[in-house]
Amino acid sequence: MKDLGASCPVPFGRYDRIVLGHGSGGRLTANLIRDLFMPALGGEILSRLEDQAVCPVDLPAGARLAFTTDSFVVRPIFFPGGDIGSLAIHGTVNDLAVGGARPLLMSAAFILEEGLPLEELARIAASMRAACDRSGVQLVTGDTKVVDRGKGDKVFITTSGIGVVQPGVSLSISSARAGDRLLVSGPVGDHGIAILSVREGLEFETQLVSDSAPLADLTRVMLEACPSIACMRDPTRGGLSSALNEMAAASKVGVKLQETAIPIRPSVVAACEVLGLDPLYVACEGRLVAAVGEADAERLLELVRSHPLGRDAALIGRVVEDHPGIVTLLSRAGGERVVSLLSGEQLPRIC
Amino acid sequence: MKDLGASCPVPFGRYDRIVLGHGSGGRLTANLIRDLFMPALGGEILSRLEDQAVCPVDLPAGARLAFTTDSFVVRPIFFPGGDIGSLAIHGTVNDLAVGGARPLLMSAAFILEEGLPLEELARIAASMRAACDRSGVQLVTGDTKVVDRGKGDKVFITTSGIGVVQPGVSLSISSARAGDRLLVSGPVGDHGIAILSVREGLEFETQLVSDSAPLADLTRVMLEACPSIACMRDPTRGGLSSALNEMAAASKVGVKLQETAIPIRPSVVAACEVLGLDPLYVACEGRLVAAVGEADAERLLELVRSHPLGRDAALIGRVVEDHPGIVTLLSRAGGERVVSLLSGEQLPRIC
Numbered sequence: 001m002k003d004l005g006a007s008c009p010v011p012f013g014r015y016d017r018i019v020l021g022h023g024s025g026g027r028l029t030a031n032l033i034r035d036l037f038m039p040a041l042g043g044e045i046l047s048r049l050e051d052q053a054v055c056p057v058d059l060p061a062g063a064r065l066a067f068t069t070d071s072f073v074v075r076p077i078f079f080p081g082g083d084i085g086s087l088a089i090h091g092t093v094n095d096l097a098v099g100g101a102r103p104l105l106m107s108a109a110f111i112l113e114e115g116l117p118l119e120e121l122a123r124i125a126a127s128m129r130a131a132c133d134r135s136g137v138q139l140v141t142g143d144t145k146v147v148d149r150g151k152g153d154k155v156f157i158t159t160s161g162i163g164v165v166q167p168g169v170s171l172s173i174s175s176a177r178a179g180d181r182l183l184v185s186g187p188v189g190d191h192g193i194a195i196l197s198v199r200e201g202l203e204f205e206t207q208l209v210s211d212s213a214p215l216a217d218l219t220r221v222m223l224e225a226c227p228s229i230a231c232m233r234d235p236t237r238g239g240l241s242s243a244l245n246e247m248a249a250a251s252k253v254g255v256k257l258q259e260t261a262i263p264i265r266p267s268v269v270a271a272c273e274v275l276g277l278d279p280l281y282v283a284c285e286g287r288l289v290a291a292v293g294e295a296d297a298e299r300l301l302e303l304v305r306s307h308p309l310g311r312d313a314a315l316i317g318r319v320v321e322d323h324p325g326i327v328t329l330l331s332r333a334g335g336e337r338v339v340s341l342l343s344g345e346q347l348p349r350i351c
Numbered sequence: 352m353k354d355l356g357a358s359c360p361v362p363f364g365r366y367d368r369i370v371l372g373h374g375s376g377g378r379l380t381a382n383l384i385r386d387l388f389m390p391a392l393g394g395e396i397l398s399r400l401e402d403q404a405v406c407p408v409d410l411p412a413g414a415r416l417a418f419t420t421d422s423f424v425v426r427p428i429f430f431p432g433g434d435i436g437s438l439a440i441h442g443t444v445n446d447l448a449v450g451g452a453r454p455l456l457m458s459a460a461f462i463l464e465e466g467l468p469l470e471e472l473a474r475i476a477a478s479m480r481a482a483c484d485r486s487g488v489q490l491v492t493g494d495t496k497v498v499d500r501g502k503g504d505k506v507f508i509t510t511s512g513i514g515v516v517q518p519g520v521s522l523s524i525s526s527a528r529a530g531d532r533l534l535v536s537g538p539v540g541d542h543g544i545a546i547l548s549v550r551e552g553l554e555f556e557t558q559l560v561s562d563s564a565p566l567a568d569l570t571r572v573m574l575e576a577c578p579s580i581a582c583m584r585d586p587t588r589g590g591l592s593s594a595l596n597e598m599a600a601a602s603k604v605g606v607k608l609q610e611t612a613i614p615i616r617p618s619v620v621a622a623c624e625v626l627g628l629d630p631l632y633v634a635c636e637g638r639l640v641a642a643v644g645e646a647d648a649e650r651l652l653e654l655v656r657s658h659p660l661g662r663d664a665a666l667i668g669r670v671v672e673d674h675p676g677i678v679t680l681l682s683r684a685g686g687e688r689v690v691s692l693l694s695g696e697q698l699p700r701i702c
Binding site for chain 2: 020021023024025026027028029030036048049050051052053054055056057059064065066067068070071072073095096099100101105107108109110111140141142145146147148150151152153156158159162163165170172173174178233234236237238242246252274281341342343346348349
């Protein structure tokens with residue numbers, strides 16, 4: 001077979017869809033990397049095409065590495081405010097950021113279903129590059145596998161990330177302390193409802209857009225201003241409720257939320273009513289919740305509100321000694337109820 | 352729903368198969384992690400259940416990080432000599448090892464299909480743990496997603512790995528030099544044929560077993576004895592042929608192989624004849640090929656043969672100035688033919 005792709009009028013040789021051969025490790029794989037992934041994603045290290053990236057990393061004495069991974073299986077793969085590519089970069093960047101790390105290096109592994117249009121894959125790759133640039137990270141290594149039609153779902157992406165945690169920085173979900181205030185960086189539930197509105201074909205007066213965004217700059221600003229912050233989490237799958245339940249359980253503290261203080265867009269409230277969902281369980285992909293000392297709380301709120309990704313930040317409750325491991329909500333009507341960990345599945349394949 | 356799993360007579364609560372709720376990020380996900388993944392995989396860092404692992408890493412001045420990722424979609428998930436779990440650990444360990452790195456930290460991200468028996472997942476997790484222990488790496492972070500029935504294929508695993516490359520060590524597939532001898536650490540094609548024999552229900556006189564194994568100790572021994580080794584690769588997808596074609600292209604050299612020198616088990620030769628395959632294109636998962644200086648070649652061969660994973664090592668050819676980018680084979684009969692990069696797909700989902 002002649003070497004396809006280089007001088008063909010169609011963008012990716014004679015193929016416009018993924019075939020099993022694109023996962024062979026042979027010529028078709030090489031062409032896919034050369035003609036699609038490299039133009040979109042290739043930096044200096046990735047372009048070496050070694051089986052591993054070897055990178056100089058400045059790790060000062062006492063600094064530690066942060067390492068994280070996430071698979072993304074979101075359906076549909078394109079949605080208002082993003083796609084599976086940008087989501088896969090932001091999600092992993094955010095897991096590093098809320099650990100107090102500065103994200104540096106990323107990997108991306110693709111599981112492609114036979115039949116995926118190459119044009120869609122190219123859009124996803126371009127979106128990943130933009131997300132990397134916005135997040136200040138370098139994609140340095142990757143992998144591509146192909147599964148037969150009906151054994152995958154268009155594309156799954158697994159990203160892993162490496163970051164550096166400076167000496168003295170130590171964040172953990174087990175470090176919330178009674179007396180801390182809880183700060184959320186913006187309205188919750190946008191991502192989940194944006195996905196569902198596409199999936200269910202719902203239309204609302206204003207288009208709902210995912211909040212998918214990289215939080216590393218926001219966490220950097222927060223930690224520089226207030227190095228004593230000890231506990232952050234980004235509420236993704238399972239929403240704010242899961243993040244706070246995990247925090248309460250790990251820190252052996254109680255959490256008391258005030259319903260009226262939690263920022264939720266009216267369109268998200270409306271969609272949740274239509275769909276029978278509780279917005280506290282709906283995923284965000286560009287928000288964080290932090291437990292911060294009472295003395296710093298108001299100052300930090302102002303700071304977060306001055307950041308483009310924190311304009312609608314709010315203080316939504318307190319960490320308490322009572323009922324360790326349990327999250328309660330003081331409702332609009334004045335009653336108090338337990339906000340438990342989600343039992344089953346509310347929204348499959350939201351990320 | 353009551354908290355399942357802790358005191359139930361069946362191993363994983365009332366579920367014996369994966370349901371969508373296991374990917375919710377809520378209680379079922381937490382139970383799966385607590386009852387299945389932690390008992391098998393949990394080390395000190397993983398057990399913290401943060402969204403990121405924060406690890407002290409000793410990175411001497413001048414040392415660099417190696418970083419790699421691979422998705423594994425092998426079918427069937429259990430095969431003679433291994434399973435998707437051990438394969439996913441060995442594969443990523445090997446990509447670090449052939450880059451001259453000492454593998455240290457691993458991540459694992461699971462994409463589970465609704466309906467996967469939990470008993471199978473538990474076996475896979477146990478196998479991953481054994482492979483980590485054998486490889487000297489720590490699994491420190493992970494992720495679990497669930498896709499609906501018919502949108503995946505039992506289980507896909509993406510592993511990423513971090514290793515340390517000591518100062519002075521620099522390996523690259525672009526560093527083979529004319530005059531180098533080519534050393535392969537053992538018989539080629541075992542893994543691919545072991546998979547195919549299960550898939551096709553073939554029976555042979557002797558059972559074919561995958562060569563899946565971690566190469567980090569072998570590469571350490573080789574590099575300590577011969578720090579001038581500049582080029583190694585593990586021939587996985589696409590087999591020995593793809594690895595050498597990539598080396599020839601990247602190093603702008605030619606490769607001349609001698610067919611009679613290449614170790615291939617008689618059972619693999621026989622299976623390839625039945626299946627119409629060329630063993631040079633069949634995957635290994637525990638072999639490496641290295642380009643080594645003429646002066647060191649014989650000494651290194653003896654050393655590799657004294658290692659448990661290199662007993663059948665052989666010198667199989669030479670790097671030459673002629674025909675850069677092209678691999679040729681001097682056949683048993685005395686003729687010379689080009690061994691080109693595989694065009695399409697010979698063996699889908701072999702790893």
